[in-house]
Amino acid sequence: MVNVIWACMAIIGIIYAMFNGTMDKVNEAVFESANEAVTLSIGLISVLVFWLGIMKVAEKAGILHALTKLFRPLVTRLFPDIPEDHPAMGYILSNFTANMFGLGNAATPMGIKAMEQMKQLSGSDTASRSMITFLALNTSSLTLIPTTVIAIRMQYNSISPTEIVGTTIIATIISSVCAILIDRFYYYKSVWRK
Template sequence: MINGIWLGMIVIGFVFAAVNGRMDAFTGAVFDGAKNGVTVSFGLISVLVFWLGIMKVAEDAGLLRTIARALGPVVRFLFPDVPKGHPAIGYILSNMSANLLGLGNAATPMGIKAMQELQTLNPDKETATPAMCTLLALNTASITLIPATLIAIRLNYGSADPAGIVGTTLAATVVATLAAIFADRLFRRLHLLRRPPEPPAARLSRTGGGAASPPPGAHSEAKG
């Protein structure tokens, strides 16, 4: 889908440039965009390598394990339908920890792995589960303590105060995360209200129950 959108934009731009006789401007914009992309990428590499190194040091020092333990109760509250000890929990914790440090590129692989593990719990493979929707919302609006990627971009473009967005970014991501959690709880409740009632037989099989057995001696009393 994304590839089709970008291809459509390029084709539309090419057609309009050809019709209006602006092919020179179109060509110049293509090469300028490619050059800027390479320049920004090199600027991001240095900062991301630095923060990934800091994250590795934090991992070896036990900081990430501490963050994961602190986030454990939060994850259990946000993902009540994921069994305790399931592999998805570990990937979700890694994704949230990386997002807290502003390492979106490092958080993405962990988010993908978490989605793959959540899919193993999905009875309907064509429809996202509430847990998958929760993860997507939190990954998009995650609280960010240090926006490393944005700082790198501002530094690359010569900002006088690259880290000046830390406070505003933290405030914005806190508000966005709270809104995402509120919406998630609301839609989970609506989902439960709209779900058809579970048949008694299915409920008994799910909970491990069964039909009540007659009391001892009932058969003998009946025969007598």
Template sequence: MVNIIWVFLFLTGFIFAAITGNMEAVNEAVFSGAKEAVVICIGLISVLTFWLGIMKIAENAGLLNMVSRLMYPVISKLFPDIPKGHPALGYIVSNMTANMFGLGNAATPMGIKAMKELKKLNNDKDEASRSMITLLAVNTASITLIPTTVIALRIEYDSAAPTEIVMTTILATACSTLGAILIDRYFYYKRMNKGRGIY
């Protein structure tokens, strides 16, 4: 479905440009945009490589397991269906940690692994379990303490104060995470109460 939307947007843009006589501007934007995307990607490689390496070292050193034990009281409240010591917990902690450091690209593989483990717990059903929905909500909202990727982009574009967005980011993502958790719990309890015939 997403591919269809992108094709529709591209075709609409090209047709509109052809009608209004702006094809030259579109061609220039396409090539300059492609060039700029490559420059940005290369600039971000160093940041992502560094933090992915740190995450791998932490995983091999057992730090993620230690962090998962420390975070278990919070995680167990968010994900009560996951048994203690299950591999999904480690992946969830890794995902949340990567998101806290603003590494969305690094968080994605951990989130996918966590979803696979949660699907096994759900007996490989196609319907998402409570924990899978909660993980999706928390991962999407993702509280961010250090927006590493955004700071790297601001440095790339010669920002005078690339780290001035840190406090704003913390406040915004804290609100989004709290909102995601509250909405997740609201619909969960609403569904539970409906099943009991309360609604």
């Protein structure tokens, strides 16, 4: 549906430009945007590769394992339907750790694996309680270091690209707490109805 909306917007814009006589400006904007997108992508790739390397070093040094141990009690309370030794728990913890370091692209495959494991665990085609909680938390995306945003700010020559870290931490803590509260509210509301 979103693809259809974007296609309609592009077609309407091109038709309007044809009738308005500004097609040359549309062509110029298309090529400038394409050039800027490629430049931005290359800049983001370098930062993401750097942080993925840091994550690999942290994994080899045992830091990720320590973070996993640290967050396991909290995660087991958030997902009481999942046994502690189930593979879904490992994927969930890995996803949360990658998201905390702002590596959404690295967290996505782990999030998909976690959802697959939770689907197998529930044995149903409908979303389980754990799947809904995981989706809510993943959407709120608790982030300590917003690497992608820092990379974009560096790409556009920001004077202080890391100045957003403090506000990002505050905003994502609030969004994550709200996600948990809303998730629990609707869960207990559905239990109460039954």
